[in-house]
Amino acid sequence: MEDILNILSSQDNIKYLLILFVSILLLLLLSSYKKRRNYKKFINYKIKTFQDIFDVSKEAILIISDKNEILYANSIMINLLNLEEKYLHTTLMIPDIKIQKDWFKLDNLIEKNISIINEIQKFEKSIFLPNGAKKEILVNLYMRNSYMDDKHKNICTTILIADLRSKNNKTELAFSNKLTNLPNQAQAINDLNSLFAKLHLGKRKIALLLLDIDNFSTLRSIVGYEQTDIILKKFADYLVMLSKELNFSVYHTIHNNFLLLMPEVGSKEDVLYIASSIKNRLITFYQMGNSNLHLTASAGIAIYPDNSTTLNLLDNAYKALEKAEKNGHGRIEFYHTDEKKHNYDEMKLYNDVHKALSKNEFEMYYQPIVDAQTQEVVAAEALIRWNHSEYGMIRPDIFISIMEKTGLIVELGKYVLKEVLMQQKRWQDFKFKQIEVAINISMLELETGKFVENVAQQLEEYKVPAHVIKFEVTEGIAMISEEKTSRQLEELNKMGLDISLDDFGTGYTSFSYLKKIPASYLKIDRSIIINVAQNIEDQRITKAIIDLGHTLGMQIIVEGIEDKKMYEMVKSLGCDYIQGYYFSKPLPVFEFQKLLRR
Numbered sequence: 001m002e003d004i005l006n007i008l009s010s011q012d013n014i015k016y017l018l019i020l021f022v023s024i025l026l027l028l029l030l031s032s033y034k035k036r037r038n039y040k041k042f043i044n045y046k047i048k049t050f051q052d053i054f055d056v057s058k059e060a061i062l063i064i065s066d067k068n069e070i071l072y073a074n075s076i077m078i079n080l081l082n083l084e085e086k087y088l089h090t091t092l093m094i095p096d097i098k099i100q101k102d103w104f105k106l107d108n109l110i111e112k113n114i115s116i117i118n119e120i121q122k123f124e125k126s127i128f129l130p131n132g133a134k135k136e137i138l139v140n141l142y143m144r145n146s147y148m149d150d151k152h153k154n155i156c157t158t159i160l161i162a163d164l165r166s167k168n169n170k171t172e173l174a175f176s177n178k179l180t181n182l183p184n185q186a187q188a189i190n191d192l193n194s195l196f197a198k199l200h201l202g203k204r205k206i207a208l209l210l211l212d213i214d215n216f217s218t219l220r221s222i223v224g225y226e227q228t229d230i231i232l233k234k235f236a237d238y239l240v241m242l243s244k245e246l247n248f249s250v251y252h253t254i255h256n257n258f259l260l261l262m263p264e265v266g267s268k269e270d271v272l273y274i275a276s277s278i279k280n281r282l283i284t285f286y287q288m289g290n291s292n293l294h295l296t297a298s299a300g301i302a303i304y305p306d307n308s309t310t311l312n313l314l315d316n317a318y319k320a321l322e323k324a325e326k327n328g329h330g331r332i333e334f335y336h337t338d339e340k341k342h343n344y345d346e347m348k349l350y351n352d353v354h355k356a357l358s359k360n361e362f363e364m365y366y367q368p369i370v371d372a373q374t375q376e377v378v379a380a381e382a383l384i385r386w387n388h389s390e391y392g393m394i395r396p397d398i399f400i401s402i403m404e405k406t407g408l409i410v411e412l413g414k415y416v417l418k419e420v421l422m423q424q425k426r427w428q429d430f431k432f433k434q435i436e437v438a439i440n441i442s443m444l445e446l447e448t449g450k451f452v453e454n455v456a457q458q459l460e461e462y463k464v465p466a467h468v469i470k471f472e473v474t475e476g477i478a479m480i481s482e483e484k485t486s487r488q489l490e491e492l493n494k495m496g497l498d499i500s501l502d503d504f505g506t507g508y509t510s511f512s513y514l515k516k517i518p519a520s521y522l523k524i525d526r527s528i529i530i531n532v533a534q535n536i537e538d539q540r541i542t543k544a545i546i547d548l549g550h551t552l553g554m555q556i557i558v559e560g561i562e563d564k565k566m567y568e569m570v571k572s573l574g575c576d577y578i579q580g581y582y583f584s585k586p587l588p589v590f591e592f593q594k595l596l597r598r
Contacts, residue, residue: 060161065148066114068092068107071156080161081130097141098127110157113143117155120144128161138164177252179229180236185253188261192314195263205265206304208317209275213282214296214329216256223293231286231295232256238281246274259317265303268334275299275332296330303334322401327474327503344391344398352388353402357411361387364419365586366437368595369557369579372571377595379436379470381579382420383586384412404444413445414454420469421462423589428464433596438470438500446473446484452491459495466496472523474503486516493518500557504528504545522549524575526560533565543573550574 060077064070069089078087081095094105104112113121123141130137140162148154175187183191195206213219213235220228232252239250239258251259265271282295300321304313316335324331356362362384369379386394403409420437428434445451459466471492473485489499500521524545532538542558549556558570561580570578584595 058162060163062159062161064092064110064157064159066155066157068094076163077161080163096129097123098129098136099123100126106159110143110145114145114155114157117145117147125164140164180233180252182236182240182250182252182258184251185259188249188251188253188259189314191249191261195261205306206313207260207262207265207271208302208313209260209262209271210253210300210317210321211258211260211275211278212298212321212325213256214298214325219295231293234286235282238285239278242274242278248274268303268306271301271303272332275301279330279332298324298329299332300324301332301334326401326404344394346402348390349388349394349399350402350406353386353399353406353408356386356388357408357415359389361389362412362415363387363393363588364416364423365588366592367579367586368584368592369438369577370583372558372575372578375578375583377433377435378577379438380592381438381440381472381586382416384416385586400442404442407444409442409444410448413442413451414458417455417458417469418462421458421464424464424468425462427593427596432593434468435596436468436470436498438472440472440474440502446488452488452495455492455497456495467498470498470500470521472500472502473517473519474501486518489518501554519554521557522554523557523559523579526580529558529560529566529570533563533569539569539573542570546574 058076060080061072061074062070062077062081063072068091070083070087070092071089073081073083073087077083081093084090092107094107097104097106097109099109109123121143123143126139126141128137128139128141142160142162144158145155146158148156175183175190177184213231216228219231236250236252236258239260243250243260247262247264249261249263251261253259260274262271262274279297279299282297285295286293298321300317300319300323302313302316302320320333320335324333327333363386365383365385366380367383368377369381370376371378384396386396386399388394400409403412416439420439424437426432441451459469471489473489493499498521499517499519500523501517501519502523503525504522522545524542528545529538529542532542546556555576556574557577557579558575559579561567561570561578561582563582566580567578567582587595
């Protein structure tokens, strides 16, 4: 019994299945000739057993005579053909079947191939249309003709029909998003592989644009699952409409992430235009009641062959999206090949970072901040390095994102604060010049809700005055959760700690937040001043930021000063403090102390 069920479960064994049916037919014929009652009862029992087995088959099975009389049909075939309860020896209502491009009546198909005896005939991926049915069915049809007697006069045909609808549905489900019915990431990978295989046919650029609707979990908690699902469906419809106009493919990868595959890209600016258009459309995209729901999206872009190979195109798009999300809402970031200047095994780093804190593999470095007029060291920024047992010293831009993904960034933040406070205490005890040290804060640290409490506790433990510690918060973080961030920064401010707004100028809503963040310092990002010595527009922008900061009572720090020309220019524009390699790179504590002794 088990062997028979195994045969039935596999389409690869259809040949043996049909042989079994022929055997059943012979048993039926044999039973009609036998006279003895006990033997006949035994045969009937065996026939009933085989019929029960065939009824659990997933395939539809039919045996008809050469006069189109039904000799046997299992339960699947009865439902498929809508047969009457007493179907035996009734004439089959002839269904239609399409083989390749031609339609046949089933009896005509049998008659056409009636001379082929004891050989399985395969008609795969055919269209089957039972009488009275409105929908066509995609099937694999298998047929075998057999003699019914020793004289080879009467022929019966065994037919097996495999309904491919459920198989296709499963395939569609595996490669589509249930909510929006858009193809999913698995389908995107398949399509990418097909596209890559055709690259040799022409010189083409391929772009991947990953979109993420910002702060979606918070949005869901405010408007509910039903509304956010409607938003996703409407956004999917909008992207599909846009794709037809601009010739790209749309995929709904996961949750609130969408992927756009652009097979014919002219330039980087073309992709940026599409990303910007979508981002701008989102601002007034969804209406609840009489008001628009303000939505933003972050975007990551990777382009082949400009900055990615075919093997890592999707990975690099995700890295670009991660960078965009890290820098705040509504950002668009391209992946750049110079972002990966290392040969580290990222999976190894991901695993090793869990042990790094307990093994004391992290070290503090300090980069001087100098007075713009006197060039005197007046402060420093605390920067962490990972002294990996295999790779040696690893920069924070390599491992910080891993710490954030694992949640260990919170513990790392506590470690940095402790190390800086202990170092300040040593400098205090040994009568070093007292300077303010800036420490960077991550979003995850602020979201724990216990950040301020931990700072107060450690200040008390190490007996260090609050005014020698300054916390730097990036502009992007400040914009993510304005009310919560402002409240915690106000509490730190009341404790006597200064706040510096870092990376200023990299966001698109910067000025509206300046008056809400209790910052005493404003640090202009190096991307703003990189060409300040030569570019008049950059000089005007830098001057405007400095004047604005001063108007709001802030002191201005300019980072990224690499040479004397840059220094002279930003000094003339009125900045207060300078940081950059022109004065010093980040130094281990024993080297930095030499600067304090001067």
